[in-house]
Amino acid sequence: DSGVTQTPKHLITATGQRVTLRCSPRSGDLSVYWYQQSLDQGLQFLIHYYNGEERAKGNILERFSAQQFPDLHSELNLSSLELGDSALYFCASSVVNGYRNEQFFGPGTRLTVL
Amino acid sequence: GQQLNQSPQSMFIQEGEDVSMNCTSSSIFNTWLWYKQDPGEGPVLLIALYKAGELTSNGRLTAQFGITRKDSFLNISASIPSDVGIYFCAGANSGTYKYIFGTGTRLKVLA
Numbered sequence: 598d599s600g601v602t603q604t605p606k607h608l609i610t611a612t613g614q615r616v617t618l619r620c621s622p623r624s625g626d627l628s629v630y631w632y633q634q635s636l637d638q639g640l641q642f643l644i645h646y647y648n649g650e651e652r653a654k655g656n657i658l659e660r661f662s663a664q665q666f667p668d669l670h671s672e673l674n675l676s677s678l679e680l681g682d683s684a685l686y687f688c689a690s691s692v693v694n695g696y697r698n699e700q701f702f703g704p705g706t707r708l709t710v711l
Numbered sequence: 712g713q714q715l716n717q718s719p720q721s722m723f724i725q726e727g728e729d730v731s732m733n734c735t736s737s738s739i740f741n742t743w744l745w746y747k748q749d750p751g752e753g754p755v756l757l758i759a760l761y762k763a764g765e766l767t768s769n770g771r772l773t774a775q776f777g778i779t780r781k782d783s784f785l786n787i788s789a790s791i792p793s794d795v796g797i798y799f800c801a802g803a804n805s806g807t808y809k810y811i812f813g814t815g816t817r818l819k820v821l822a
Contacts, residue, residue: 599753599755599756601753603754606765610764630807630810632772637811639714639799639814639815640754640799640812642810643807643813645808647808653807653808653809660777669783682714686752687754691808691810693805693806696761696805697759698741698759698761698803698805699744699756699759700744700756700801700803700805701756702746702753702754702755703753704752704753705751705752705753707735707751
C-alpha cells in the first residue's frame with residue numbers, strides 16, 4: 598500500500614457525461630500528479646499541483662481540469678467525455694526531502710466511456 | 712511530452728533466467744527510479760538511485776545508476792512467474808518536482 602488513495606476504483610459512464618476522480622496523497626506529501634494510461638500504453642502526464650497551486654501541465658485536454666484543495670486532496674474533472682477517454686487514471690504524490698525524490702502511485706481509477 | 716527510451720520493449724523469458732533491461736536519456740538526472748506495474752494496478756516503486764555509479768538491490772532486483780547520469784539498468788535474477796508485468800524507469804532532478812517516465816518494458820515469464 599503506497600498510502601495514496603483514489604476513488605472510485607471503477608467508473609462506467611456514457612459519452613458526453615462529466616465525471617470527477619478523487620485522490621488523497623500520502624500523509625505529509627504536498628505534491629499531487631495526475632497521469633492517464635490507455636490500454637497497453639505508457640504513463641501520460643496530465644498535471645501537477647503543489648500545495649494547492651498548479652505547477653505544471655502536460656498533455657491535458659481542455660475538457661479536463663483539476664484542482665487541489667486546502668486539505669491537499671485533489672480532484673480531476675473530465676467533461677464532455679468521448680470513447681477515447683477510456684483509460685486508467687493514476688494519481689501520485691511525491692516526497693522531496695533532502696536528497697530523496699520519489700513518487701508514489703495510487704491504485705488508479707478505471708474509466709470506461711460507453 | 713518527453714519520454715525516456717527503455718529497452719527491450721518486451722521480452723519473454725523462461726522461469727529461472729536472469730533479466731536485464733535499461734533506460735536511456737538525452738539529458739542527465741540525479742535521481743533514477745524503477746517501478747513495476749501489474750495489470751490494472753498502479754506502478755509500485757521498486758528501487759530509487761541517487762548517485763552516479765550507485766548499485767542498489769531489493770531482493771532479486773538490482774539497479775544501477777549509470778556513470779554518465781544518462782542511463783540506468785535493472786536486473787532481475789532467477790525470474791519467477793510473478794515477475795510478469797511492466798517495468799518503468801523514471802528520471803528526476805532535485806527541486807524540480809518533475810518526473811520523466813520511460814516507455815516501459817513488458818516482461819512475460821514462461822513457467
